[in-house]
Amino acid sequence: xxxxxxxxxxxxxxxxxxxxxxxxxxxxxxxxxxxxxxxxxxxxxxxxxxxxxxxxxxxxxxxxxxxxxxxxxxxxxxxxxxxxxxxxxxxxxxxxxxxxxxxxxxxxxxxxxxxxxxxxxxxxxxxxxxxxxxxxxxxxxxxxxxxxxxxxxxxxxxxxxxxxxxxxxxxxxxxxxxxxxxxxxxxxxxxxxxxxxxxxxxxxxxxxxxxxxxxxxxxxxxxxxxxxxxxxxxxxxxxxxxxxxxxxxxxxxxxxxxxxxxxxxxxxxxxxxxxxxxxxxxx
Numbered sequence: 001x002x003x004x005x006x007x008x009x010x011x012x013x014x015x016x017x018x019x020x021x022x023x024x025x026x027x028x029x030x031x032x033x034x035x036x037x038x039x040x041x042x043x044x045x046x047x048x049x050x051x052x053x054x055x056x057x058x059x060x061x062x063x064x065x066x067x068x069x070x071x072x073x074x075x076x077x078x079x080x081x082x083x084x085x086x087x088x089x090x091x092x093x094x095x096x097x098x099x100x101x102x103x104x105x106x107x108x109x110x111x112x113x114x115x116x117x118x119x120x121x122x123x124x125x126x127x128x129x130x131x132x133x134x135x136x137x138x139x140x141x142x143x144x145x146x147x148x149x150x151x152x153x154x155x156x157x158x159x160x161x162x163x164x165x166x167x168x169x170x171x172x173x174x175x176x177x178x179x180x181x182x183x184x185x186x187x188x189x190x191x192x193x194x195x196x197x198x199x200x201x202x203x204x205x206x207x208x209x210x211x212x213x214x215x216x217x218x219x220x221x222x223x224x225x226x227x228x229x230x231x232x233x234x235x236x237x238x239x240x241x242x243x244x245x246x247x248x249x250x251x252x253x254x255x256x257x258x259x260x261x262x263x264x265x266x267x268x269x270x271x272x273x274x275x276x277x278x279x280x281x282x283x
Contacts, residue, residue, distance in 0.1 A: 024043035028045060028182045031192050037175030040065070041091065042108045046099070053094040053106070057086040060172030060222065061199035061206075063116035064258070068107045070106040074099060083254070085114050088201075111258025112174060112197065112206060119251050120203040122266045125227050126283040127157070127209060127247050133282035134158055137244055140263075140273055145239060145246075153261040154248035155272055157281075159234035161213055161243045166249070167225045168207050171200040175208075177216040183240040193238015197244075198225060206259060211237050 028160075040063060041056025057063040064083040069075045077096055086092055127135060136155035138146055146154050159165070175197030183189060194212035196219070201206075213235025225231055236243040250259040264272035270281070 028184065028186060029179055030184075031182075033179075034191060035177045035179050037177050037195070037197060038108060038112075040086075042067075044106045046102050049097065049099050051096040051099045051102075053096070055084065055086050055094070056091040057088060058222070059112075059174045059199075060088050060224075061112055061174045061201065061254075062087055062117070064111045064113070064115070064252070064254070066109045068109070069103045070105065071101050071103050074101065074103055083111070084118070087114075095112075103246055111252065111254070112199070112261065113204070113244075113252025115252045117204045117252070121201045121207060121262075121265070122169065122200065122205060123265050123269075124207065124249060125137055125166065125267055126281055127165055127168045127245060128159065128283060129164050129166055129230070130228065130283050133280055134245075136275055136277055136279045136281070137242070139275055139277050142277075149253070149255060149260040150250070150257045150260070151246075151248060151261055153263045153272065154246055155264065155275065157245045157247065159243070159245040161233075161235050162216075163234045163245075165196075165200055165209050165212075165232040165245055166229050167227060167229045167231045167236055168197060168249075169200040169203075169205070170226050171198045171207075171224075173197070173219045173221055173223045173225060173231075174199045174206075176217045176221055177218070178215050180237045182215045183211070183236050183238055185241050186240070187239060189239040191238075193240065194235065195238075196232050198231070204251065205262075206250040206252075208246075208248050208250060208259075210248075211235055211240050211244060213237070 043054045045052045066082045134157040179196045195210035216233035234245045248261045253260045
């Protein structure tokens with residue numbers, strides 16, 4: 001009798017342990033919503049055989065805009081003029097005549113910056129508060145993520161979740177994503193990280209601060225920022241396996257991402273291409 005009671009108790013305990021283990025293995029799924037870092041105005045209208053395309057750029061930086069049609073004849077007309085560069089805080093109307101077929105589903109795509117602007121390199125501040133120091137945990141041109149045009153010259157600093165990020169330049173906020181909460185190792189997580197983009201108009205350089213914590217942006221689109229200003233809180237979102245700040249300097253190119261990373265030089269003559277994993281930088 002006592003032996004049977006022991007067996008039942010053991011079975012119940014085993015079930016409880018199994019239940020706890022199963023509960024701990026709840027997988028984090030990819031977000032179902034893709035957030036854009038900025039919005040811009042775009043619309044089409046027809047009058048007789050003429051197509052009018054209205055474009056409105058509300059950002060403090062140039063914007064390159066492409067448009068696409070499933071109608072081959074209309075697309076050929078588009079290909080002769082795209083991309084259209086709309087200056088900061090500007091709008092324009094494109095008039096395309098002799099359009100024989102109306103396409104109510106013209107599609108649009110955009111990229112930050114003007115590829116015709118001469119880029120002037122500038123020294124950047126370290127992207128964290130004065131008096132703090134952080135270690136580099138991933139250097140230039142390395143696996144696992146610094147091996148594409150967008151990230152080749154990026155640096156990863158070991159900021160912890162909710163550590164303060166500061167602007168490396170003066171400029172304007174032209175991109176904000178801060179609604180994601182989770183991260184993962186695979187490349188499928190790359191589009192789902194929080195980040196902040198700032199444009200420095202005199203040089204034409206963009207700086208980007210990635211893997212922010214949920215709601216970690218302290219600024220919004222259109223804000224003017226200054227070197228050293230607190231702009232965001234670090235985190236661990238998107239394609240990432242550890243909390244950190246991914247920092248890069250970028251210039252416009254006509255590619256899928258629209259920007260490519262360029263070598264960084266910090267104030268004091270510190271060149272990022274010479275820095276290695278484990279190096280400590282103090283501001």
